[in-house]
Structures are given as C-alpha cells and as structure tokens.
Amino acid sequence: MPSSVRFRVFFLFAAGYFVSYVFRGVNLGFAPLITHDLGMSAADLGLLTSLYFIGFAVAQIPVGVLLDHFGPRPVTAGMLVFAAAGIWTFGASHGLAGLMVGRLLIGIGVSVCLSAAFKASAQHFPVARLPLVNGFTMAVGGLGGVVVGSPLASLLHVTTWRQVSFGLGMFTLVVAAAIGLFAPRKSDAGHRADVISQFKGTWHILKSGAFWKIASFSVVTQGVFYAMQSLWIRPYLLDVMNLTPEHAAGLVSVLGFAMMFGCVGFGAAARGMERRGVPVYAFCGVGMALYVVVQVLMVLRVPLPPAILLAAYGFFGGTGILSYAVMAEYFPSHMIGRASTTLTLVIFVLIFGFQVGVGAMLSQWPPEGGHYPAVAHVTVWALLIALQAASAVWYVLPSRALQKTERAAS
Template sequence: MRIFVLFALGYFLSYVYRGLNIGFAPFLSREMDLTAGDLGLLTSFYFIGFALAQLPAGLALDRYGARRTDAVLLLVAAAGTVLYGMTHSMQGLIVGRILIGVGVSVCLGAAFLAIAQNFPSSRWPLLNGLMVALGGLGGVVVGTPLAIVLTHNTWREVSVGMAVVTLAVATVIWLLVPETKQRHTAHESVSKQIQGVRIILKNPVFWRVVPFPCAVGGAFYAAQSLWVKPYLTDVSGFTARQADSLVSMLGLTMVAGTFITGMLARRIERYGLGLRAFCGLGMLLFVLVQVLIVFRVPMPAALIWGAYGFLAASCILAYALLAEVFPRKVVGRVTTAFNMIFFISIFSMQVGVGYVLDFWTSENGHYPAQAHLTAWGIMVAAQLASAVLYLWPGTLTVDEQLFE
C-alpha cells in the first residue's frame, strides 16, 4: 500500500502539471500576447521535455530503482515550476516548462516498474489502471478547482505553490518507499543497458503495439491538457464555466475508465478476449466517439464527453501488454521507450492543433468551429491509420535471449 500510494502521489502531480495551462492560458495569452500556435507550442514543451528524458530515465530506473530516480527527478520539476512562475520572458517559460517535463518524466514509469517488481503479473492491468486512475484525478483538478483557485491567486503564485508540494512529495518518496533490489541490471554496464534500449526500439513487436495507443493517447492528452476547453466554447457554444465543469467531468470519467478497464481486462480473458484485443476494442470505440464529436451528432454533452474520457483510458492497457510481452528485467526501459513515443505524439498533436487553428483568424481568442473540426479530423485520421498495424493478425512474442 505504501509503495502504491506514494508513487500515485507523484503521478498525480505530473498530471496536474500536464494540464495547468488550461487555467493559465487566458492569463498567459494576455500577458505574453500569445497566438494559439504559440500557446500550443509553449504548453507542448512539457511533453518534449518528458519525451527526451525517457531513454536516460529508463536506464536510471533499471539501474538505480524507482524510488531514487523518481524522488531526484521531482526536484528538477520543482525547480522548473519556480522558474515558470517567476520569469517574465517567453524563453524563461519555455525552459521552465521543459524542466517540469523532465522532472516528472519518470513518475508513471517508476510506478509501473514498482508494480511489476512487487506484484504478480495477474494484477498488473488492475494496478496499472488504478495507478493511472488515482493520478488522473489531476485532470479533474485542472478544471473547476483550478479555475476557483485562480480567482483568488495569480498563476505565478499557483506555480510556486506547486513547487512546494512537489518538494514535499519528493521527500516522502525518498524517505518512505522501501528500496527494491535490482536483481538484473544493477551490475550491468551502461553500454549493455543502452544496447538493450536499441534492441527494444528495433524490435518489430514493439512497433506493432505502440503506434495505435500513442495516437489515441496523443489525441486525448493533447486535447485534455489544452484544446478541449476551446473546442467546447468555440464549437459547442458552452460558457467558460460550463466548459470547466465538463473538463473536470472528463477527468473523472477517465479515472473511472482506467480503473474499470484495468479491473475487467483479466476477467474478460476468461471469455476468449485477450489483453491485446480488449485494449484494441476500447481504442476503436474511442475513435468512434471522436467521429461522433467531429460530425456533431446530437447527443447529451455529458454522455458524449463522458464516453470520450472513459474510453481514452483503454490505451493505458498497452503498458501491461508490453510488460507481458518483454522480459521483466527490461520493463523499465520498455515503459520509458513507450513513453518517449507516447509523449512525442502528444507534443506533435498539441502543437499541430495550434498551428491548424492559426490558419483561421481569431476573434478575442476564439476560433471558428471549422478550424477546430479540421484539427480534430486530422487527429482522427492519424488514429485510424495506426489502428491497421495494431490490429494486423499475428502473435506477439519476444525472445528473452535477445537481452542476455
């Protein structure tokens, strides 16, 4: 319980950081005179920092363990958010956002590694889903709760407050998480660990699994961490307060989705639907929901956006799928290699939406409905293309001897 809860705290923080600019966006746009493209690029530097840190973070996880790696990197996130809250230049905001991304880059990977090392594989889908669910409560916080906080505090004060909380979480992880012995990689040379990463990234099984969940997760997190609120106000005609409520609800349904899909994954296997198929079915349904949104099919907002959040959680099952397919001693590196592609996808889609919107002229920060629909349509097309590779028939097996 101690291992699970403390790593969930770290992942919760990373999720809050991911979506802070939803609330900060109006203040940043006014203060820094940012366009949609500028705002998308600035917000996405979190994801590029996250992605660039994944491979060295994977080496650190497998070499030094989840506890030490997570706690030390959270200090980097604390430093980054202090810079972000105190700077008055675009360059300072960019550097701060990158440092935050680097600092929380290992929060999910460390949690998944700790689960893989301390629990039987039969519990991985449920515990991974529950971990993401608890961390995903950060997506609820960046909706209405953040909007309320920003009525009493500036975005700069909120940033510094986040640094204090991050420092506290790093401290309790360092002091209270028990050390897990690294049986396989603690004595491996760095060159051999790097060779293991190369083998993972060249493995065809890795590239059959990864593109579809990365496209699904990229579309969802790019929207949830920035663009869903503008979509709700500009396309659906909701007020800012109504949009904040739906953002929080979307976060809650995503939390429910990660827990429920994780709980059902193993039980569904009894009826002949394996983890790979169950994950793929959930992602296909998520794409269908987006098609309904883009074509503006008349449906209650709570229903369609609730389904959007709930079904997005299915891509998280891919972590457990990869942990099953690859040898346990490289789980840290497999997870972070997946994370790298995952967050490059989020970065690309978040920046891409901003640049697509800028093809149209904004009025008081709002864009025509056609601009948003075009951007979301492009994301749907990318997900459908990647689905073909994931669903292509064939078994997923990786020879453990490759890593000896």
C-alpha cells in the first residue's frame, strides 16, 4: 500500500481524535466561567463534565458495529456532525439543562473518533506497527490536552466561552468534511455480516476472559487519568499545591505535551521490547505501574518541582493505550472495531463514574473561598490509588484465558 495513503489515513483520523480530545478537556477552561454564571457546586460540575463520557460510553457498542459494518470513513464523518450540534447547543444554553444536553451530544458525536482511528490503522498498517501508529495517534490527540491548557486560558481572556464554542463547532464540521471526502473507502467486505451477527460478535467479546484480562488494569488507570486530566487536575493544583491559575493552566499544557511524548515513546519502545522477548502486555503493565507510583509521589507531596511531577503524570498516564494494540493480537481484524469500542466503553464508563464520584466526595467538605481543603483531594486520590493497585494484582496473575486464546490464534 502506498505510504501516501497510509499517511492520509493517519492524519485524517488522528485529526478526528484531536477534536475528540479538545471536547474532552474544554471544560477545564470553561468551568470557572460556567460555575460563576450558574453557581454550580463541585458535584454539579462533575456531573455536567462527565456527561461527555456517558454519551461516549453509551454509543460505543452501536458505533463498534457500525465501524465493522460500514468502515471508519462514513461513520466518523457522520458522527462528528452530532458533535458540532452538541457544542453549539452547549454554547447557546443559559441553563444547566441545555448545557447537559449539549455535553451529552458532544460525547455521542465524538464517540467514534478513537476507535475509528484504531480501526483504520488496523486496516492499513501491519500489526507489528500498530503500537507505534496508535501511539502517534494518541500524541496528536494529546495536542488537544495542550490546547485546553494555556492556549484556551489565553483565548478566554479576549473572547467568551460561547464564542469559543461556536468556533469549535465550525472546526469540527471542517474535520468531518475532510474525512468524508478524502479518507480511503475501505471496509471488511469479506466479513460484512448482518447487524444481528455483528452484535453477536460484540457479545462474544464481552464474554471473553481474554478481553477482561487485558482490560483489567488499563481501564482503571485510564479512567483515573482522563477523569483527572479533563477536570479535576486543575483544582488539585490550585487547592493542594497552592498554585496560581496561570501556573496551573501552564502545567495542564505540560501534562498534555508529556502525554504526547509518552504515547509515542511507549509505542516505539513496545516494538523494540517485543523483539527482545518482552510482550506488549507486560510492557504496558510496567508503564501503568509507574503511573500509579507517580500518583503516590504526588499524594505524599515529595519535594519535587510541580512541573516534573505533572510531566511524569502525563508521560506515564497514557501508557494503558497499548492495550488496544494487545487486543489486535487476540482478536481477528474484522472484530477490531468492536473490540476497541468495547474497551473504550468500559474506560469511559469508569471516567464518568470517577468524575461524578470525585465531585461528590469533594462536596462532602465545605469549600473555603472557592477552594476545597487539601485533605479532601488527598483522600480522593488515595482511594483511587488503592483501586488501581487492586486492579494491578488481577492484571499480573496468570491467566488461562490468555493462554487459550494464544493457542487458538497459533
């Protein structure tokens, strides 16, 4: 296959994931303004922001079926129109109900972006290159995490969040049109079963012991990472580290850049380590374990510069994404769309739960001057660390399900 086609596939679908990532974290900049306008509590803000993730999660199974049935090009282009409608609804709303509807529509609209990128890559790149290609895709998405830091904060000094919402909607339509017009028209024609059979395939994945073994540690770490990055990391920096809003916004961008380098670095290193006999599954586990260690250092308030801690948090935070490449080793190519969306479904359900849960727990402490006490944040982080440690134990235990799947694949 010509390299120009592969580059086009990568660029277009990575751009779609960039849009998804911007929408995921845009409330970091919007939150203080919206909270001021509507007088929302931490629990209200957590629920509003997390509606993106519940919309994203609810759409995953039907999106996976559509991806495997029609291919990533038409599905992605069509779904992004819903995202544009969602951000315009969000920006035009003057009440909490309208904001919630808009946020939910955004989540549904961009729910296809990550899995479509992985599906398109699996169709056009060799399996051996997928960890690196997926890592680059995540890096482009990570630029969205950078944009919602200092750049968004600076933009909001000269314009309103409603005007930014309108601009995001227009940009989303441009990306949708580019994918619809220029992405290759390729689908798994030889495996294009009817929709009922497609749903049966999804049920087969959900019943697979191999799927849950691969997902065990990554869904929890990714759930924590994205719940924090897209909302609660900024309050932590303000309330626990006592940073200024400008400093906190800068560190959010540092986190985004570090995640980009981490995704690419781990994606590239995974292939090299595999050649030396270290499976991607094991290498992914090491990266996720280091992410938990960084969280422990932050909770213990070790005397390190905040920039170093946030860079390490971002660098290791996205390593669980290697699980998508592991899925490609255990499931056939015509099921990768459903395997990826099923994994994404579980991750985003947890992100929703963590964002709402963190907001509800913080609200148990009375705010002081618009800030929650440091003990509230530390308590929440400690509980999340304990949950991740428990999932790590399951991840490292021997699995007959994986061995059985390996024998079947060979």
